Amino acid sequence: MSSLPALLALLxxxxxxxxxxxxxxxxxxxxNLTLAQARDRAREVEAARGLARAPLLPALTASGxxxxxxxxxxxxxxxxxxxxxPAGAALPAGLPARLVIQPGxxxxxxxALRVPLAAPxxxxxxxxxxxxxxxxxxxxxxxxxxxxxxxxATGWSADASEQVxxxxxxxxxxxxxxxESARRARAAGTGTPLAVxxxxxxxxxxxxxxxxARAEVERLRLALGVLLGREGPVRxxxxxxxxxAGPDRAALREEALGRRPEVRAARATAEAARAGxxxxxxxxxxxxxxxxxxxxxxxxxxxxxxxGWRASLDLSWAxxxxxxxxxxxxxxxxxxxxxxxxxxxxxxxxAQQVAxxxxxxxxxxxxxxxxxxxxxxxxxxxxxxERAFAxxxxxxxxxxxxxxxxxQADAGLAQARARLGAAGAALDRAVGRP
Numbered sequence: 491m492s493s494l495p496a497l498l499a500l501l502x503x504x505x506x507x508x509x510x511x512x513x514x515x516x517x518x519x520x521x522n523l524t525l526a527q528a529r530d531r532a533r534e535v536e537a538a539r540g541l542a543r544a545p546l547l548p549a550l551t552a553s554g555x556x557x558x559x560x561x562x563x564x565x566x567x568x569x570x571x572x573x574x575x576p577a578g579a580a581l582p583a584g585l586p587a588r589l590v591i592q593p594g595x596x597x598x599x600x601x602a603l604r605v606p607l608a609a610p611x612x613x614x615x616x617x618x619x620x621x622x623x624x625x626x627x628x629x630x631x632x633x634x635x636x637x638x639x640x641x642x643a644t645g646w647s648a649d650a651s652e653q654v655x656x657x658x659x660x661x662x663x664x665x666x667x668x669x670e671s672a673r674r675a676r677a678a679g680t681g682t683p684l685a686v687x688x689x690x691x692x693x694x695x696x697x698x699x700x701x702x703a704r705a706e707v708e709r710l711r712l713a714l715g716v717l718l719g720r721e722g723p724v725r726x727x728x729x730x731x732x733x734x735a736g737p738d739r740a741a742l743r744e745e746a747l748g749r750r751p752e753v754r755a756a757r758a759t760a761e762a763a764r765a766g767x768x769x770x771x772x773x774x775x776x777x778x779x780x781x782x783x784x785x786x787x788x789x790x791x792x793x794x795x796x797x798g799w800r801a802s803l804d805l806s807w808a809x810x811x812x813x814x815x816x817x818x819x820x821x822x823x824x825x826x827x828x829x830x831x832x833x834x835x836x837x838x839x840x841a842q843q844v845a846x847x848x849x850x851x852x853x854x855x856x857x858x859x860x861x862x863x864x865x866x867x868x869x870x871x872x873x874x875x876e877r878a879f880a881x882x883x884x885x886x887x888x889x890x891x892x893x894x895x896x897x898q899a900d901a902g903l904a905q906a907r908a909r910l911g912a913a914g915a916a917l918d919r920a921v922g923r924p
Contacts, residue, residue: 506711508727511645514718518641519634521719528633535626542619545612554599562594586794598787608778614769621762628755635751635919641717642915645726646908648710653904655703661897662700665693668889685886692890696897731858731911739848742921746844747837749922756829756836763822763829770819776807840920847913847920854906854913861899861906868892868899 509517519525567589606612669689675681711723718724747753781804786797808815875892878884 506723506725508725510727511642511729514641514645514714514724514726515638517718517720518637522637522717523719525630525634525637528630532623532626532630536623539616539619539623542612542616546606546609546616548603548605550601550603552599552601554597556595556597557593558595559592561592563591565589565591586790589792589794590789591792593789596787596789598785598789600783600785602781602783604779604781606777606779608776610772610775610777611769612777614765614772618762618765618769621758621765625755625758625762628751628758631751632755635922635924637717639915639919641714641726643912644710644713644717645728646731646911646915648707648714648726649728649911650904650908651703651707651710653907654901655700655707657897657900657904658696658700658703660900661893662693662696664893665689665696668886668893669693672886681886688886688890692893699897728911731907732914739845742844742848742917743841746840746921750836750840751922753833753836753840753922756833760826760829760833763826766822767819767826770815770822773808773815773818776805779804779806843920844917847917851910851913851917854910858903858906858910861903865896865899865903868896872896 565588567586669686669692672681672686672689676683676686708723711725714724714726715722780802782799782801784797784799788796790796791798872892872895875884875889879886879889
């Protein structure tokens, strides 16, 4: 039978190296796949803002063509005009000798520039798209904070399971020592077979608890690996849970309303919905744009020149569209009212979450203090029982009961530490701290 120090050394050699918590959080930022998807969705919405901005910017297009006609048609306009002039008179300046009606083949190129001058509804739609981009970015931040909280909470659960496993190892070593003492007492004639059976049963139970505790540690370490986007178990050094009292709940609530990405997302969504209402109303107004085109060909145009330009000022005003604008306005108003209600609801939920998290943290602090007292009493009880058993003043059952109480106190203390650590992370999440 190996000694307890040798057993602990063997387990330490088999354990993965412990990551500091800050390093694990940085690894979460870089490797978590759920967070990567949330950020990709935010980039998609940001790209949509670029699409909404495009109609408000100048557009430049270039084109070229080659034309081959079955027949060519030309008019010798210079010769025809010369016949009407007195002998020796010169043709008017700029009059082409031949006017091409349809060339046999021609190469041509053109460049067109369109500049929006007044597009009211497009400006409102750009404002809506910008607000939607802010809402999506806040949604990605929400996913980030939730994953950080999940990582910290799982880390504390794994830390508690490690402590429970260590407590089970100590309890197993103690149970085996008691079983060996009971066997020696029986051999010396001072013990009973029942005491030996009870001690051996206790050792088997402790071994079962140790197996279960180790399996839980492995499960939680694998869960940490999944959160970090890694294969295999991951161990995080959690340190000590923060035990100091936080600010009052009113201050926490105000901080949360300013920090929480859910509140920012709801606010931005409401802004986008209100901009949608404005865009729907502005569709009743006309749009104005200016256009310019430059063109050239290897065959002269009817003007006699092979190049030229054209400029225009274009006004577009939809006077009747079958009621589409009325329906669009009604839908936008309904969406805006829904978004504003969601914004108010988000603020109420945040206030409740802050109050719940603050209360849970205070309860966790109190339970940790009680668990520490219980563990100290259980340790003192076991020491007293061992002395009394050695002096014949206590039974084997008293000793086993005291040992069990110490194990339960150790497990309770580990779980109380984990609850306090997780409650601190939940409070940070409720407040919206990064």
